[in-house]
Amino acid sequence: MPENTVMPENAEVVISGAGPNGLMLAAELALAGIRPVVLERLPEPSDEPKANGMVGQVVRFLDQRGLYEEISGRAGPPHPAPAFFFGGMTLSFAEVVDNPVHLLPIPQPKLVRLLDKRALGLGVDVRRGHELTGFGQDENGVTLTVTGPRGEYEVRTRFLVGADGGKSLVRKRTGIAFPGTTDTSGVTRMAAVSMPDARRTPNGGIDVPGFGPLGFGFNRLERGTFVFAELQPGKPVIATGELAGEPIPDGTPLTLDELRDSVRRVLGVDLAFEAPTGPGPHALRRVTVQNTRQAENYRAGNVFLVGDAAHVHSGMGGPGLNLGMQDVANLGWKLAAHLRGRAPEGLLDTYQSERHPVGERVMTHSLAQSALIAPGPGVTALRQLFGELMRKPENSGYIAHLMAGSEVRYDIGDAHPLSGRMVPELAVGSRRVTELLRAARPVLVDFTGGVEFAAAAAGWADRVDVVSESTSDTPVAAVLVRPDGYVAWAADRPQETDGLREALTRWFGAAA
Known part of the structure; x- marks a missing residue:
């Protein structure tokens, strides 16, 4: 060389x-x-x-790494949201059993x-x-x-x-x-703006003169969509979505006047707003391709x-x-x-x-939600029917798990109902299972306080943490949790170690 x-x-x-x-x-x-x-x-x-927060199982994952409290500023575990949006429609999860939709707002x-x-x-x-x-x-x-x-x-x-x-x-x-x-059929325009505080409504929306109140987030209308979201105090974001009109040459910058014209077409009235004060960037952009x-x-x-x-x-x-x-x-x-x-x-x-x-x-x-916000009377009828279906808790629960990602079940090689799913929030004495995952290591949790499960896992002590504590109100006897928070094996009864060594070998290699 x-x-x-x-x-x-x-x-x-x-x-x-x-x-x-x-x-x-x-x-x-x-x-x-x-x-x-x-x-x-x-x-x-x-x-x-860009993104303004996180929705779903990712919030629990961040909690497993000890980041939830730091980001949210709140002690303890995350609590599910009582409602959220799907296709621009507000869905109530108040009657959903084990509601999985957790929210964690934070600008990217x-x-x-x-x-x-x-x-x-x-x-x-x-x-x-x-x-x-x-x-x-x-x-x-x-x-x-x-x-x-x-x-x-x-x-x-x-x-x-x-x-x-x-x-x-x-x-x-x-x-x-x-x-x-x-999809090149639509165009989205958005910008952070400044407008009088008097137009804000108590629910986080805006009262538009000549039109009326519009809620926080997506508002689907017959001529397009209108979004109002004030995620940073004094710097609300306005966005519109319309069917594409005349082609816009590549590289043409979006202006506030262009956004004002779009708002007028969607709402049918003018909405006064100005550029925000202070340092940018101010999210002034146009999207013509999805x-x-x-x-x-x-x-x-x-x-x-x-x-x-x-x-x-x-x-x-x-x-x-x-x-x-x-x-x-x-x-x-x-x-x-x-x-x-x-x-x-x-x-x-x-x-x-x-x-x-x-x-x-x-x-x-994602595609289904995009279809639900499209303009036109056919979509209006579809949204009405969809809204009726979502008033049934079993249907809104289905959508909640879909959006949260909690419907995910990996093919884990174990038949227990918990296996392949993210571990539920179980108590281990004064701690939560979530807290045992801070170091991103596999953990075998024995809720019986015995020695049988630990003995079966002895050959993996160099790479799997074992926590044993007698807990009476837990639905399982033991769970083996991967570092990503998903259950690799579970048992319902004490001394039921069948399959534990197989699961340990399958996911963490041969015993030392």
């Missing part, structure tokens, strides 16, 4: 993209003893408004900064201003070409994870197909996709971070186990088999 040849540096895992999913994955790996490198082309976290720029701090605190190498520009892989790993502030350099890694958004370079360069649909697409494969050799790199869809109902963050929770511990030589054969393949069907379900309800 020539003397002037520069050897590439090495990293066990490289993550392309320092958004919420990339940073959360980095933290998950760091908890398992892996120190990943995160590459991000932007020199600083973006202030551009704030979430990114919080997760960035967490990742750095765990020793993650986050490189801002460093862009992945190319890569090639072989059976042993991936060689990356990175452009940084001091020029181009190479990194050699065992695994590359694309968390680089819907236009993912990682997905495109890997050649993974991205089938789905592209893609609903999913990667055919979430893995190609040593390259994986998470979040928007793996799936894109409408933001209605807020499914994006619920889907992406749980991709991360599912993949992180499996990558770490493989790198530590503890992964059973085929463990990495279960990322595709478990998460791809979940993405398909989100595509389905």
Whole structure:
């Protein structure tokens, strides 16, 4: 080798993209003893408004990692929301048994900064201003070409994870197909604005002169949709959705006058608003294309996709971070186990088999919600009928579990009703099962206070935590919980250890 040849540096895992999913994955790996490198082309976290919170099982996942209290500012477990939106319709979950819809509002720029701090605190190498520009892989790993502030350099890694958004370079360069649909029939315009406080209504909506009150969030009307959401005090966001009119040349910036004209067409009246004061950005943007697409494969050799790199869809109902963050929770511990030589054969393949069907379900309800907000009398009749059906608790409960992702049941290899589902909120003495998952390690919880379950799991003591405490009001005798919070095995009676060793071997490798 020539003397002037520069050897590439090495990293066990490289993550392309320092958004919420990339940073959360980095933290998950760091908890398992892996120190990943995160590459991000932007020199600083973006202030551009995107998602405004999280909905569904992702809130419970963040609680498992101890982040819920930090984000919400509230002590204790998350409480389900009494109502939420589906297709722009407000659904009541007041009569839904075990309502799974949890909400955690937080602007995405704030979430990114919080997760960035967490990742750095765990020793993650986050490189801002460093862009992945190319890569090639072989059976042993991936060689990356990175452009940084001091020029181009190479990194050699065992695994590359694309968390680089819907236009993912990682997905495109890997050649993974991205089938789905592209809808150009509508146009959405939105901006943060300033308007008189007197127009606010007590329920978070707005009273429009000449039209009347409109509720918080989506309002579907015969000529389009109108959105009003004040998630930051004094800086409400207004958005409209209409059928596309005359084509708008690419690169044409949205103006407030264009948004005012759109509001007039949708509502039939003028609405006065001005540009907000203070620093931006102010979310002034126009969307003329809505893609609903999913990667055919979430893995190609040593390259994986998470979040928007793996799936894109409408933001209605807020499914994006619920889907992406749980991709991360599912993949992180499996990558770490493989790198530590503890992964059973085929463990990495279960990322595709478990998460791809979940993405398909989100595509389905995302498209259904888009159909429910379309203008026209036919959709009005459909919404009326849908609303009647949703007044039945069993139907609203079905939609609640669909939106929360709590309908998900992985093929876990165990027949117990809890197996394959996210562990319920069970008490273990004075603690919750959730609190036992802070370190992102598997945990066997014995609610009988005996020794039989611990004895059966003795060969896995180096990688599975065992917690035993006698609890009388728990519906199960023991549960084995994976690091992502999903139950791998459960037993209803004391000393019922059948299948426990098999489950431990299947998910965490052979006994030491």
